[in-house]
Amino acid sequence: MHKPPSATIPLHPITDTNGLEGRKIHVRLTEGRFQHLRRLISWPLLAAFFGLVWMQTNGTSWLLFDFPERRILLFGAHFSWYDLHILTGLMITAASLLFFVSMIWGRVWCGFACPQTIWTWIFIRIEHWTEGRAALRQRQEKMPLSGARLARRLLKHTLWLAVALITAVTFTGYFMPIRDLVTQLANANAPATLVGWLVCMTLLTYINTGLVREKICLHACPYSRFQAVMMDDQSLKVSYDSERGEPRGSMKLRNSVQQTKAAVGDCVDCNICVQVCPTGIDIRDGLQAACIDCAACIDACDQVMLKTQRPTGLIRFAAAQEQPQPQRFWRPRLLGYFAVTLIAFSSTGYALVNKKDLVVEIRRDRASLYREFSDGLLCNFYQIKADSFDPGLTQINVSVSGPEGLVLQGPETFLLDNSGEWTAYRVCLTDPAAGVLPITFNFSDQSRIWSRSSSLITSTSYQQR
Ligand code: SF4
Ligand code: SF4
Numbered sequence: 001m002h003k004p005p006s007a008t009i010p011l012h013p014i015t016d017t018n019g020l021e022g023r024k025i026h027v028r029l030t031e032g033r034f035q036h037l038r039r040l041i042s043w044p045l046l047a048a049f050f051g052l053v054w055m056q057t058n059g060t061s062w063l064l065f066d067f068p069e070r071r072i073l074l075f076g077a078h079f080s081w082y083d084l085h086i087l088t089g090l091m092i093t094a095a096s097l098l099f100f101v102s103m104i105w106g107r108v109w110c111g112f113a114c115p116q117t118i119w120t121w122i123f124i125r126i127e128h129w130t131e132g133r134a135a136l137r138q139r140q141e142k143m144p145l146s147g148a149r150l151a152r153r154l155l156k157h158t159l160w161l162a163v164a165l166i167t168a169v170t171f172t173g174y175f176m177p178i179r180d181l182v183t184q185l186a187n188a189n190a191p192a193t194l195v196g197w198l199v200c201m202t203l204l205t206y207i208n209t210g211l212v213r214e215k216i217c218l219h220a221c222p223y224s225r226f227q228a229v230m231m232d233d234q235s236l237k238v239s240y241d242s243e244r245g246e247p248r249g250s251m252k253l254r255n256s257v258q259q260t261k262a263a264v265g266d267c268v269d270c271n272i273c274v275q276v277c278p279t280g281i282d283i284r285d286g287l288q289a290a291c292i293d294c295a296a297c298i299d300a301c302d303q304v305m306l307k308t309q310r311p312t313g314l315i316r317f318a319a320a321q322e323q324p325q326p327q328r329f330w331r332p333r334l335l336g337y338f339a340v341t342l343i344a345f346s347s348t349g350y351a352l353v354n355k356k357d358l359v360v361e362i363r364r365d366r367a368s369l370y371r372e373f374s375d376g377l378l379c380n381f382y383q384i385k386a387d388s389f390d391p392g393l394t395q396i397n398v399s400v401s402g403p404e405g406l407v408l409q410g411p412e413t414f415l416l417d418n419s420g421e422w423t424a425y426r427v428c429l430t431d432p433a434a435g436v437l438p439i440t441f442n443f444s445d446q447s448r449i450w451s452r453s454s455s456l457i458t459s460t461s462y463q464q465r
Pocket of ligand 1: 240245248266267268270271272273274284300301302304315
């Protein structure tokens with residue numbers, strides 16, 4: 001059982017990027033249990049991102065942010081401006097869950113599931129396939145560019161741009177039907193604005209994950225700025241066990257000190273943990289804001305420990321503070337995050353279950369309270385607008401109930417094309433009693449009825465009351 005890392009691990013301020021600025025980081029690939037775990041998480045997420053956009057049922061996308069129609073399609077449900085509270089609830093649930101997870105496991109989101117990290121690893125792999133290992137790339141950096149290297153570099157950038165373009169098209173496919181988008185692109189008749197957008201998105205992805213990578217995590221990501229406040233000294237973070245590792249020394253030095261019986265730590269100073277780090281930091285310097293908890297250094301160091309026949313875990317997930325006493329898992333702040341997550345989740349779930357399929361607005365004609373016609377009918381005038389939030393609900397029948405002899409004049413069937421247009425209706429009665437009579441508008445499809453209360457004004461006594 002290893003001791004947790006030293007309680008005095010320094011926390012580097014984010015402004016100190018350990019000389020990363022201007023330095024090209026050549027990331028060495030490594031293998032290990034955390035790299036397998038990241039792949040286990042990344043592949044389903046990538047499959048969902050690239051696959052979901054093509055999924056349809058009866059021509060309706062499973063997920064589409066349809067801004068022209070002011071709606072979001074999500075697995076058969078329609079969300080619109082009317083459901084903003086549900087979408088807000090979903091976002092609060094996701095944010096509070098992130099807080100909860102961060103407090104237990106630190107920045108695992110950054111290291112294992114953030115799109116920035118997943119795409120960065122794809123781009124690093126492409127770099128590895130085309131230009132060779134990190135050490136080779138680093139060596140060749142100082143040499144003049146040969147024809148073969150230029151060709152490999154061009155291939156790398158072409159592949160990066162191809163991945164960036166596919167990403168841009170897929171991402172855009174969540175905002176307009178992807179089949180239309182691809183058809184327009186294939187027939188070269190896509191509007192200039194769409195082409196401009198795709199070019200911007202492609203360049204943004206290419207620059208973001210190909211050229212600037214870790215600088216986004218360091219300088220642009222808001223989460224990296226405030227994640228420290230979510231954690232406490234029991235939160236797990238990737239940490240170097242300095243008590244066990246120091247004083248570090250190479251194998252050569254180690255062999256020489258063995259003769260003098262001087263104390264030497266487990267770190268063989270091979271620097272591999274730095275070479276595999278996608279943000280280029282040395283975790284042995286202590287916890288740093290630039291560390292995204294990707295655990296690549298853990299896998300790399302574990303391999304070194306196995307080769308040098310030492311116990312693994314010199315770098316590992318550990319709490320920052322030494323805890324001689326067993327600590328309670330459910331500390332108050334964690335309980336608070338859990339409670340907020342639970343409340344947000346249950347309220348959003350309740351709102352989802354009770355989500356409205358149909359929203360009807362009924363407006364009285366305020367210019368004339370009622371009008372009497374020569375055939376003896378007394379009529380009130382209404383404007384009705386209805387929006388459907390159920391893809392299966394495309395039209396409804398309209399009827400009215402109330403005092404005997406009530407007549408509804410207007411279209412019996414109401415098309416729910418969500419055009420936002422109002423439709424005029426009259427409700428009439430022969431020989432009505434004076435006053436304000438309660439009536440009910442009924443909207444129905446084959447199996448459901450929605451009712452809205454209203455009133456029929458039959459005399460000016462309404463105004464005197
Ligand atoms: S990989 Fe492990 S042994 Fe090598 S320098 Fe890093 S901490 Fe030391
Ligand atoms: S220090 Fe280790 S965990 Fe942190 S970013 Fe670098 S490789 Fe990943």
